[in-house]
Amino acid sequence: MPKHLRSLQEFTKTELIGFIDRAIVLKKEQKAGKIHRQLDGKTIGLIFEKPSTRTRVSFESAMYGLGGQVIFLSSRDTQLARSEPLKDMSRVMSRYVDGMVVRTFGQAVVDELADYATVPVINALTNRHHPCQVLSDMMTVIEKKGALEDLHIAWVGDGNNMANSWIQAAAVMGFQLTLACPEGYDPNSEIFAAAREIATKPITLVRDPQEAVRAADVIKVDVWASMGMEGEEEERLRVFSDYQLNSELLAKAPAECIVLHCLPAHRDEEITDEVLESEQCVAFDQAENKMHIHKAILEGLIV
Secondary structure, eight states, X not given: OOOOBSOGGGSOHHHHHHHHHHHHHHHHHHHTTOOOOTTTTOEEEEEESSOOSHHHHHHHHHHHHTTOEEEEEEGGGSGGGGTOOHXXXXXXXXXXXXXXXXXXXXXXXXXXXXXXXXXXXEEEEOSSOOHHHHHHHHHHHHHHHXXXXXXXXXXXXXXXXXXXXXXXXXXXXXXXXXXXXXXTOOOOHHHHHHHHHHOSSOEEEESOHHHHHTTOSEEEEOOSSOTTOGGGHHHHHHHTGGGOBOHHHHTTSOTTOEEEEOSOOOBTTTBOHHHXXXXXXXXXXXXXXXXXXXXXXXXXXHO
C-alpha cells in the first residue's frame, strides 16, 4: 500500500524529522550545483480545486528538480467539477501518474482519493489541514533556531487549517505551542483535544496575543480570511484587529524571536509592512523552503 500524506498526525516524529533533514540536505546539494535525478521517469498529477502561486510553483519546481514530470489539473480540467465519484477518479489517475498532489476544500476529498489510490496522495491544503506548509515552516525554524523541542512557538490569529496542523506538529514533535485566537475562531476542537492527550509539552489556547508571544522563540501568523471566506472579510477585520502582529506586539516577545508568515500576506492587516520587512521576519526563506521540503516529500513517498 502507498504511504499518503493526509495530515501530520499520521507520521511519527522520526518520519517528520526525516523529511526535514532530507530537505536540508537537498537544499545544500542544489546550492552546490548537484543535479538530482531520483524521480527520473516519474510523473505527478497536481489536482488543484483551490488556486495557488507558491504551492503550484514549488511543487512543480521540486518535481522537475528531481528529474520528474508534472501534469497540472485545475477544477475545470477534472471530473471533480462533473460529479464523477472520487473513488473512480482515484483509481484511474493511479494508472496514469506516480503520485497525486491535491489542493482542495474538504478533507474528505483527499481522504477518499487516498483510500482508493494505488499511488501516494499528498495533501497540499484542505480546509482542515496544511501539512506540507507546516513541514516547511518547521524546517525554517530548525535552520534559524535549532531543535524544535527546545522552542516555544506562538500562533496569533485564526484557528484555521494552519493552526490545526501546527497543533498536530507540536504533539508529534514535542515542542511548546501557545495559540492566541479570538473567541469563536478556535482551532478544531477534536484535533486540539487529541493533540493534548499525546503531547509532551503544553499546547495552550489563550485570548490575549501578548500572553502568547511573551516567551515565544517563534511567532507564526496567517491571513485572517482564507480563500472561500471573502464574504466574512469585513467582520474578520473587526474581530481580529487586536491580533495584528505589529512592532508593539513584537516588542512583547524576546528580542531574538523570529516571525513566520506563509504568504501571501495582507500587509497592514494580520502583519504590518514594518514587521514583514524586518530582520526578524523569515517569511521569504520560509517560502523558498517549500520547494525543498516538497522535494523531500516527493522523493520519500514516490521512490
